[in-house]
Amino acid sequence: xxxxxxxVLALAFFATTTLxxxxxWAGFRGPNGQGISKATGLPxxxxxxxxxxxKTPIPGGNSWSSPVIWDNHIFLTTTTDEGKECRVIAIxxxxxxxxxxxxxxxxxIQQKHGRNSDATPTPVTDGQRVxxxxxxxxxxxxxxxxxxxxxxxxxxxxxxxxxxxxMLYGDLLITAINPSVDPRNNPNDENVRNGWQVPWDRSYLLxxxxxxxxxxxxxxxxxxxxxHSMPVVIQVDGKDQILSATGDxxxxxxxxxxxxVWSVRSSGEPAVPVPAIGNGVVFMSSSPGSPIxxxxxxxxxxxxxxxxxxxxxxxxxxxxxxxxxxxxxxxAHDNGTFAAHDAATGEIIWRSRLEGRPDASPIYADxxxxxxxxxxxxTVFRLNNDPANPAEVISVNxxxxxxxxxxxxAGNQIFIRTDKELWCIGR
Numbered sequence: 001x002x003x004x005x006x007x008v009l010a011l012a013f014f015a016t017t018t019l020x021x022x023x024x025w026a027g028f029r030g031p032n033g034q035g036i037s038k039a040t041g042l043p044x045x046x047x048x049x050x051x052x053x054x055k056t057p058i059p060g061g062n063s064w065s066s067p068v069i070w071d072n073h074i075f076l077t078t079t080t081d082e083g084k085e086c087r088v089i090a091i092x093x094x095x096x097x098x099x100x101x102x103x104x105x106x107x108x109i110q111q112k113h114g115r116n117s118d119a120t121p122t123p124v125t126d127g128q129r130v131x132x133x134x135x136x137x138x139x140x141x142x143x144x145x146x147x148x149x150x151x152x153x154x155x156x157x158x159x160x161x162x163x164x165x166x167m168l169y170g171d172l173l174i175t176a177i178n179p180s181v182d183p184r185n186n187p188n189d190e191n192v193r194n195g196w197q198v199p200w201d202r203s204y205l206l207x208x209x210x211x212x213x214x215x216x217x218x219x220x221x222x223x224x225x226x227x228h229s230m231p232v233v234i235q236v237d238g239k240d241q242i243l244s245a246t247g248d249x250x251x252x253x254x255x256x257x258x259x260x261v262w263s264v265r266s267s268g269e270p271a272v273p274v275p276a277i278g279n280g281v282v283f284m285s286s287s288p289g290s291p292i293x294x295x296x297x298x299x300x301x302x303x304x305x306x307x308x309x310x311x312x313x314x315x316x317x318x319x320x321x322x323x324x325x326x327x328x329x330x331x332a333h334d335n336g337t338f339a340a341h342d343a344a345t346g347e348i349i350w351r352s353r354l355e356g357r358p359d360a361s362p363i364y365a366d367x368x369x370x371x372x373x374x375x376x377x378x379t380v381f382r383l384n385n386d387p388a389n390p391a392e393v394i395s396v397n398x399x400x401x402x403x404x405x406x407x408x409x410a411g412n413q414i415f416i417r418t419d420k421e422l423w424c425i426g427r
Contacts (some may be wrong), residue, residue: 023071024407028122028165033274035323039364043426044380046397054423056095063119067415075123075130083109083118086134088142100146100360107136113160122165131173135162151211154362157182158198163228169255173210176227178203178246199223199248219258224248228272236297245271245284250256262299276322283329312346315339321361328390332358338371340390341372350390354379354411367371376401
């Protein structure tokens with residue numbers, strides 16, 4: 001009896017410790033926005049009925065934030081009342097039950113791109129609170145019981161709507177704020193293309209105190225345009241920098257103060273993909289047709305002429321983020337082409353056709369890449385050691401529902417947000 005009790009306690013301790021040490025999918029595209037998970041044993045095949053643990057209908061519509069996960073809490077944002085009521089939802093990962101659904105504030109409906117939504121930014125969590133951002137630029141923090149801790153009624157307008165997700169760094173909540181002229185408030189302004197189709201000097205990176213919601217710093221970018229790209233953290237000479245891309249420029253900032261460290265010019269209207277990081281180089285583009293640029297990050301000032309390693313325009317994505325799995329950079333183009341580039345030169349060495357348009361960003365786990373398209377298919381590629389053929393299709397999985405949100409991973413499960421439901425794939 002004593003041995004049995006000891007074994008039970010040991011197993012309980014092991015399970016608790018494993019959960020506490022488990023990788024958390026706490027923000028857009030998981031750890032540091034790179035779309036890379038350490039998970040193993042993930043499912044590679046599913047359908048609307050096969051290998052689905054549960055499905056939970058999500059209230060509201062026209063909301064494309066991705067799910068984020070901390071232990072057994074899944075968080076989503078959505079809007080109801082045709083986009084006016086902003087809500088944060090918590091779901092029990094174990095069974096799909098909605099734990100709470102908090103209406104945090106109302107927003108005025110704004111103009112947006114046809115592929116954007118009224119709740120596109122993905123929330124982020126630190127394990128104690130969840131932080132969300134909505135189309136009007138308003139922020140909110142809630143505890144894990146769904147209580148509102150603070151709100152920040154920041155104002156924002158863009159002709160394409162708001163798409164940039166916030167990220168956490170220490171006690172800072174950081175996001176790209178790249179407003180354009182609001183024609184509703186400036187009906188006679190001939191410069192309504194400013195900040196949208198024409199660069200201007202009012203775009204900035206914003207840092208809020210995650211404990212209070214108050215503004216800590218605002219880093220002005222100089223001449224630039226819209227950004228829908230989430231900032232990420234890079235390390236340069238043992239020190240952290242915040243990397244942020246927007247239309248016309250890609251830049252590095254000091255996290256504590258917002259001081260601009262370096263900048264690279266990259267002409268293009270919207271910056272949507274999250275940059276990829278690898279071996280002291282970042283990979284990014286401003287817009288489809290604009291070159292993909294590989295940049296060394298150890299510069300100071302304008303380093304366009306000195307720190308661009310390579311630049312090429314083939315398969316430059318519009319919305320799907322970059323994925324770096326050494327020695328390749330993977331890109332998913334709107335035309336349905338998934339490609340592997342030699343990360344050292346930018347040269348495309350392999351291509352594959354997808355079924356549909358990849359609005360969601362590819363993710364990697366356990367030697368496989370998952371690429372999801374807007375018609376609800378996810379193609380699973382297995383990586384191999386053939387330099388000329390680095391990946392092969394092992395399955396194409398269909399949900400039958402529209403997907404624009406990114407996949408999330410927790411344990412040995414995959415979570416997919418469709419236009420109607422949240423799916424849990426796996427046992």
